[in-house]
Amino acid sequence: MxxxxxxxxxxxxxxxxxxxxxxxxxxxxxxxxxxxxxxxxxVKDRPALKMILSGIASGHLTRDKAILDATSGNTGIAYAMIGAALGYKVILAVPMNVSDERKKILQAFKAEVHFSSPMDGSDGAIVLAKKIYQENPDKYFVPDQYNNVENPQAHYLxxxxxxxxxxxxxxxxxxxxxxxxxxxxxxxxxxxxxxxxxxxxxxxxxxxxxxxxxxxxxxxxxxxxxxxxxxxxxxxxxxxxxxxxxxxxxxxxxxxxxxxxxxxxxxxxxxxxxxxxxxxxxxxxxxxxxxxxxxxxxx
Ligand SMILES: Cc1ncc(COP(=O)(O)O)c(C=O)c1O
Missing domain, CATH: 3.40.50.1100 (Rossmann fold)
Structure with missing residues (x-):
């Protein structure tokens, strides 16, 4: 320590x-x-770091790509912080109704934020992230915290x-x-x-x-x-x-x-x-x- x-x-x-x-x-x-x-x-710092590091190790996250994901807030803050520290651009789909404090933190780390309808909850953000990805798949690395085994693995380890x-x-x-x-x-x-x-x-x-x-x-x-x-x-x-x-x-x-x-x-x-x-x-x-x-x- x-x-x-x-x-x-x-x-x-x-x-x-x-x-x-x-x-x-x-x-x-x-x-x-x-x-x-x-x-x-x-808590989301742990899986965010694990998913990003394994993306770099596997060659899926390269310097020319942005990290893109759907997040209800904390994972986004973790990506934005880690992206700022390691030099990667971060793009996030976030439900509009997350707290103002969270939105401001994301802005501070210079993440690009796209808002989904508050009526659609966290699922709306997932659908929006998919749409952004499909428009230009080569530009993004999508950690996909909902389906990435590195998420539970971070907690396992x-x-x-x-x-x-x-x-x-x-x-x-x-x-x-x-x-x-x-x-x-x-x-x-x-x-x-x-x-x-x-x-x-x-x-x-x-x-x-x-x-x-x-x-x-x-x-x-x-x-x-x-x-x-x-x-x-x-x-x-x-x-x-x-x-x-x-x-x-x-x-x-x-x-x-x-x-x-x-x-x-x-x-x-x-x-x-x-x-x-x-x-x-x-x-x-x-x-x-x-x-x-x-x-x-x-x-
Ligand atoms: C405040 C808060 N509590 C609990 C959780 C749930 O953690 P997990 O995604 O590991 O189930 C999250 C996930 O984003 C969170 O932000």
Whole structure:
């Protein structure tokens, strides 16, 4: 850790794991990995870097190409940051209704942003990115986070190993929300190999139109190619309002200003804690609250 870094991408990963004071069952411990400590501010730095580096290694991403993808925000910020650091142009399809803070960050990194209709959610951005690509396929490298195995692989190689090093065989449950599902599938796969008894728990918003930016309601979405129901043991539905209450709880009782999907993660941990006798739950807080200060949570 105590070294001089060559560029910002070397700061990705090795995020802190924090033991929460908050318990919903005195016999169930909860640990959260604070992914906001990545330089781009979210969990998505990990897969973005892995997909870009493997694109360079395979020869698919060359200096004359731009990185193009659909993203609900955090992956876009990660691409834009990494693109700026490594010298690649970044073009993004983003739903119009992502927060202003996110749009401004993308502008700062000089990414070219194309907006899709807010009514079409993250799927609208996927369709728009495809259209841009088809007009000029030779100009772009498309990491395609929804279908690229390097996305879960980033978590298999880093997130899971970091959790295993810190928590070891005490872990009984791994709980994570599903957007592309890379975090859940990749981390869950490796943790299960290391600790076969661990239960992998997916969190999904209760409704198609929810307020948990970054998460997907699978039944009403284009299902990502990397998503595989066989890779987790159970799914818990999380309610938006309850998740927002959890964000307030995290701020006032833990001093953690967490993002919307982190509130969802804690809401999932709460439900699980009430169902099990004892245990050690590890979860992911994908980003921090600073990009959501204008959200109704804080009104
Ligand atoms: C804030 C936030 N939470 C959760 C997720 C879900 O992570 P994954 O795509 O690995 O399922 C994302 C993904 O973009 C996100 O931005």
């Amino acid at each position: 105590n070294r001089i870094y060559d560029n910002v991408t070397e700061l990705i990963g090795n995020t802190p794991l924090i033991k929460l004071e908050t318990r919903f069952n005195p016999k169930v411990e909860i640990y959260a990995k604070l992914e906001s400590f990545n330089p781009g501010g979210s 880093t997130t899971a190993e970091e959790i295993a090093q810190k928590i070891g065989d005490r872990a009984t449950h791994f709980v994570a929300g599903i957007g592309t599902s890379g975090t859940l599938i990749g981390t869950g796969k490796r943790l299960k190999e290391l600790f076969p008894w661990i239960q992998i728990v997916a969190l999904e918003p209760t409704e198609p139109f929810h307020g948990l930016e970054g998460l997907k309601h699978m039944a009403s979405s284009i299902v990502p190619g990397i998503y595989n129901e066989k890779m987790y043991d159970r799914k818990i539905s999380i309610d938006t309002d309850e998740s927002y209450e959890m964000i307030k709880l995290l701020a006032k009782s833990e001093g953690i200003l967490a993002g919307l999907s982190s509130g969802g993660a804690l809401a999932g941990c709460a439900q699980l804690s009430n169902e099990i006798q004892k245990g050690c739950i590890v979860t992911i807080f994908p980003d921090s609250g600073d990009k959501y200060l204008s959200n109704r949570v804080w009104e």
